[in-house]
Amino acid sequence: MKLRDIAHSRTGDKGNTSNISVIAFDKSHYDFLRQHVTAGRVRAHFAEIAKGEVTRYELPMIGALNFVLTNALGGGVTRSLALDAHGKGLSSALLDMELPDMPDIVKTLQLAP
Template identity: 50%
Template sequence: MKVRLQHVAHTRSGDKGNTSNISVFAYEPEFYGLIKEQLTADAFKAFYRKAIQGKVERYEVDNIHALNFVAHGALGGGVSRSLCLDNYGKALSAAILGFELEVPDHLTEKLHGKPLL
């Protein structure tokens, strides 16, 4: 079953200059492997189309079932230089919750919320 990331994880973010830092935390340990496998740095960058101009680095934090993404060139030159308010780190972290993951049927009962895909 395909579901949005919002049903298996939550996010936190920060931004500094033209770099956004977004962490994705699995709601359940069983979801972490799925997220880790499917939400690669390339998939993360592709999801935003051309909003992220630089490199995306992904760091795995296995002991807390989290991935941390550092997106360079993601804020239109920096929060104080950009006229695009939607590029702040918080908006980018909320947007990634729309990323679609394939979740096996045996885990659907653990999903948060009602997936409508």
């Protein structure tokens, strides 16, 4: 199962730091996200670009996690030659993370057209 099956995401940036939110579609899946989308897994998922710390902030009232990746944007918007200097594509990349299957979600996905 992909993270995108149970959550959506947005990104932001400040200098060479990327901010990536992961928001559960259904708040009842928040604990599953907390368990499986850790700072360590996000760091490993972005091993090629995340050269600094990855910090996770928990927002249980809105069913979201917020990750701050330092030294992750190739020097920042004004210093990087990257096509995605702001890191906006990182949300899609994170949503591609593999998660263990949740039986109720897998059944729903199989029924979807």
